[in-house]
Amino acid sequence: MKIAHISDLHFGKSREQNENIEALVGSIKDFGIDHLAITGDLTACGSAEQYKGIISIFENNNLFSAEWLTVIPGNHDLFNYILRYFHSATDILKRMHRLPAAIYNSLKFNIEKYQKELQQFYFYFQETFFNSIKPDQQAELFPFAKELIENTVLITIDSNTAIGLKKNNAASNGRVHLGSLEVLLQDARIRDKKKIVMMHHYLQSEKNMIKDHGRGYSRFMKLENRKETTQLLIDNDISLVLHGHHHENVEYWINGDTLRVLNGGGSYCGPCWNLIEITADDIKTEVINGIQKQSFCPDHKKLRKIK
Numbered sequence: 112m113k114i115a116h117i118s119d120l121h122f123g124k125s126r127e128q129n130e131n132i133e134a135l136v137g138s139i140k141d142f143g144i145d146h147l148a149i150t151g152d153l154t155a156c157g158s159a160e161q162y163k164g165i166i167s168i169f170e171n172n173n174l175f176s177a178e179w180l181t182v183i184p185g186n187h188d189l190f191n192y193i194l195r196y197f198h199s200a201t202d203i204l205k206r207m208h209r210l211p212a213a214i215y216n217s218l219k220f221n222i223e224k225y226q227k228e229l230q231q232f233y234f235y236f237q238e239t240f241f242n243s244i245k246p247d248q249q250a251e252l253f254p255f256a257k258e259l260i261e262n263t264v265l266i267t268i269d270s271n272t273a274i275g276l277k278k279n280n281a282a283s284n285g286r287v288h289l290g291s292l293e294v295l296l297q298d299a300r301i302r303d304k305k306k307i308v309m310m311h312h313y314l315q316s317e318k319n320m321i322k323d324h325g326r327g328y329s330r331f332m333k334l335e336n337r338k339e340t341t342q343l344l345i346d347n348d349i350s351l352v353l354h355g356h357h358h359e360n361v362e363y364w365i366n367g368d369t370l371r372v373l374n375g376g377g378s379y380c381g382p383c384w385n386l387i388e389i390t391a392d393d394i395k396t397e398v399i400n401g402i403q404k405q406s407f408c409p410d411h412k413k414l415r416k417i418k
């Protein structure tokens with residue numbers, strides 16, 4: 112079975128970006144895959160127009176169904192009540208302090224707005240959620256599991272959360288709600304299958320993030336309960352974690368060779384995507400640039416192995 116993994120499409124950022132996404136999705140479908148997994152930031156700021164635009168690309172390529180497509184939200188999809196006022200994270204930093212108090216307060220995170228945005232995400236992609244396995248009947252939208260062929264399941268997580276603005280530029284920090292995930296991972300329907308987890312946020316330590324990307328990253332992209340999340344995934348024999356958020360394609364391992372992680376965020380800047388080939392006893396990964404197979408993305412750093 113072949114799964115294509117892409118992330119951080121940011122549809123609606125510019126006309127050029129939209130054309131790149133159209134070409135990327137078309138080339139993936141032509142490549143001959145069995146499933147497409149997208150780990151968040153499908154839109155630039157979660158507007159109705161952007162949702163309809165990205166969905167029309169999936170529809171044009173016959174990918175808009177539960178059988179073909181699995182998606183989870185990123186911060187750009189859910190925190191649009193903040194992001195739609197600003198073009199980029201840099202603008203937020205420059206302009207936030209100039210806002211009148213009333214507007215500033217209206218832009219603060221709150222759980223009601225977050226849940227409304229999550230419902231909107233679900234509304235647009237509901238056709239792709241059919242027949243999903245949930246922790247219980249009353250379960251929230253995420254997490255859920257989806258059975259694929261080759262005894263494999265995709266586990267979807269919403270790693271975004273409505274947390275304060277302090278040291279959380281561009282609404283980029285996250286938190287995994289572990290309770291329902293723990294229940295789902297122990298479900299008899301999926302417990303003994305090969306499990307691939309999809310989330311938006313990095314599992315790399317803050318120390319490694321700063322080493323790779325500079326001290327500025329201490330204010331960005333943190334998963335607040337990274338250690339607990341990592342341990343839960345290790346304890347449940349997760350074969351592979353897919354994520355995005357930081358815009359590069361890179362594979363790395365957590366705790367030595369214990370947990371394998373693949374970032375597909377490079378789809379943002381170039382035609383990069385990750386090919387995951389699953390056989391009875393192996394999972395192979397490879398970064399594909401456009402239609403030509405290459406061992407690394409020229410628009411980004413070469414595929415790195417981080418221990």
Ligand SMILES: [Fe+2]
Nearest residue numbers: 119152187356
């Ligand atoms: Fe992104």
